Amino acid sequence: MTYRTIRQRLLLSAGSTVAMSLFLAAAASSQASTNDAYRAHVNAAADTARASTKPTPLSPSHHYFWDALDLEPQDAWSSLRASFQWQDKNLSPDAQARVDKWIEHYRSSPENIATITERATPWLAWISQQINERGLPGEIALIPFVESSFDPNARSHRGAAGLWQFMPGTGDALGLVRNGNYDGRLDVVTSTEAALDYLEMQAEEWYEGDLMLSLAAYNAGAGTVNRAQRQAQSQGLSGDYWALSLPNETMQYVPKLKAIATIINDPEQYGVSLPDIHPDPAFAKVQLAQPVSLTQASQLLNVSQSALSELNPGLLNGSLDPRSAQTLLVPEEVDTQVLAQLSQPSDITLASSAPQDTHRVESGDSLSAIAARYNVNQQDLIRWNAIERPESLQPGQLLTLTER
Numbered sequence: 201m202t203y204r205t206i207r208q209r210l211l212l213s214a215g216s217t218v219a220m221s222l223f224l225a226a227a228a229s230s231q232a233s234t235n236d237a238y239r240a241h242v243n244a245a246a247d248t249a250r251a252s253t254k255p256t257p258l259s260p261s262h263h264y265f266w267d268a269l270d271l272e273p274q275d276a277w278s279s280l281r282a283s284f285q286w287q288d289k290n291l292s293p294d295a296q297a298r299v300d301k302w303i304e305h306y307r308s309s310p311e312n313i314a315t316i317t318e319r320a321t322p323w324l325a326w327i328s329q330q331i332n333e334r335g336l337p338g339e340i341a342l343i344p345f346v347e348s349s350f351d352p353n354a355r356s357h358r359g360a361a362g363l364w365q366f367m368p369g370t371g372d373a374l375g376l377v378r379n380g381n382y383d384g385r386l387d388v389v390t391s392t393e394a395a396l397d398y399l400e401m402q403a404e405e406w407y408e409g410d411l412m413l414s415l416a417a418y419n420a421g422a423g424t425v426n427r428a429q430r431q432a433q434s435q436g437l438s439g440d441y442w443a444l445s446l447p448n449e450t451m452q453y454v455p456k457l458k459a460i461a462t463i464i465n466d467p468e469q470y471g472v473s474l475p476d477i478h479p480d481p482a483f484a485k486v487q488l489a490q491p492v493s494l495t496q497a498s499q500l501l502n503v504s505q506s507a508l509s510e511l512n513p514g515l516l517n518g519s520l521d522p523r524s525a526q527t528l529l530v531p532e533e534v535d536t537q538v539l540a541q542l543s544q545p546s547d548i549t550l551a552s553s554a555p556q557d558t559h560r561v562e563s564g565d566s567l568s569a570i571a572a573r574y575n576v577n578q579q580d581l582i583r584w585n586a587i588e589r590p591e592s593l594q595p596g597q598l599l600t601l602t603e604r
Contacts, residue, residue, distance in 0.1 A: 276325040276477035277464065283328065283338030286458060287465055295442040295455075302452070302459035307470045313463065318475045320350040322511065323363070326481035327392055334396060337411065339461040343395070346456045352388050352513040361385040362513075364395040374398060380516065382524035387514030389485065389527060412441040412454050420450040483511050483529040486542050492528065493519040495559050500542055501534050505562055518573040561597040574601050 291299065306313060317324075328341045344363040348354035355361045359368055362385040366376065374394040376384030384390045395418075403414035406422055417425040428444040437443040441454055463470045494515065498505040509518070511529040520528050530539065559570055567590045571578040582590055585599050 274479050276328060276479050277467075277474055279479050280324070280328050280338050280341060281465055283332050283341075284461060284465060285337035286339050287461065292442065298452070298455040299458045299462070302456050303462055303470070306459055306463055307472065310470075310472050313460075313472050314475070316345055316349045317464075320344070321475055321477050322482045323350065323352075323388055324477055325479055326389075326483070329481065330392060330396060334400065336396065336400075339457055340396070340399065340411070340415075342457060342460050342464070343415075345460050346453065352386055362391045363388055364391050366391060366394070370398075377524050379524060381519070381521050382516060383514050384525070385514075386516075387512070387525060389529065390514065390525070410440065415454055415457070416441055416444070416446060416450050419453045420447055424450070480532070482532050484532050484534060484539060486528045486530055486539055487526055488520055488528055488543060489522055489526070491519060491521050492542070497528065497530070497542060499560070501530060501538055503531055503534065505560070507531060517575060559599045559601055561593045561595055561599065563595045565593055565595075567591075567593060570599065576601055 323344070324341065327344070328338065331338060331341050344350045347365040348363050350363065352363050354363070354365065356365060360366060361368075361371075361383065364385075366374070366385040368378065368385075371378060371385045371391075371394070374397070376387075376390060376394055378384060384394075399411060399414050399418060402417050402422055403409050403411050406417065406426060407413035413425060413429070424446065425444070428446050429439045431445065432443045433439040445451075463472055464474065467474050494505050494508045494512070495518070498508055501508075505518075508528075508530065509515075511531070512520070514525060520526075528542070530542075559574065561570075567581060567587070568578055571581050578590075581587070581599065581601070584602070587593075
């Protein structure tokens, strides 16, 4: 609901209250006219009611509620806080101590929080929306903080990858395509949907909807958590997450998540500064039925190729092949008419200022990287473009990617 809508509703509500007061006062007077014995008493009461509706003069420092709305603009962080569900739940002293340990750890390095939350800027609003639509606790939007420091390209030494750090086998089981051209674990949209499906599925199948136990299983595997739960229950314990004896990383998993959510819930208290993030997603999605390179999309949309690469980390060779993925993410501010062109392959060819078999060199490009991106031989690339000094590529230089 916008500020304007809220204010209008408040004004209408205030007007309705005054009208109702006058209606009741009139009704009281009418009723009094039928009974002379009570006329004076009722009239006095009506006078008191009318007097109570007179506005009280406001001091210069007083603000209406809608003025306060202007002082607290909505952003992705405030929307996220409103969706938190675990902040008011009381924990046992031992459990709270586990959370407090991580609160102190995070607050001791506020610059790390600033770096990670800045990295979350393109993704946080959209991820929060997906979680809200499912009715899940908003805290789950911060799992990538714990898993990958919000780096879509993060890879662990064990083989996990992406914001949500899916292992290859888990990604395969969840239908995340993985080949030489595309890795669905790195695709933020696809991997987020898979992660939320996975959390909900495990919670419903094993833990009667308990998402904290599902988070533990997300980290350690359902078999490990189920064994720990049976052991705890055999000892007369509750069997909830906080009562389980689990591998150390899993013992710290939910406390880390709850700690960072506690800090984000009240950053000023913990001396943390958060970046401004708009409440609406920072990207738009374009469904494509035919291949397109990021070079081509960059030229058509008039946005940098690096911006498209950052939004589409799952595209390993710089192009989208609908046999692996059909959705291209583009900056949200891109003109909608241009997006319509991009979704129609015939229009792309007409609108592009360069043929599909070229690459425009950007700052930081190297010949070896360009060759790998387009799956061509570096020596062929040198020969096709008559390059004398491969180390001296210039930004803006146009390279042909095929033999003419």
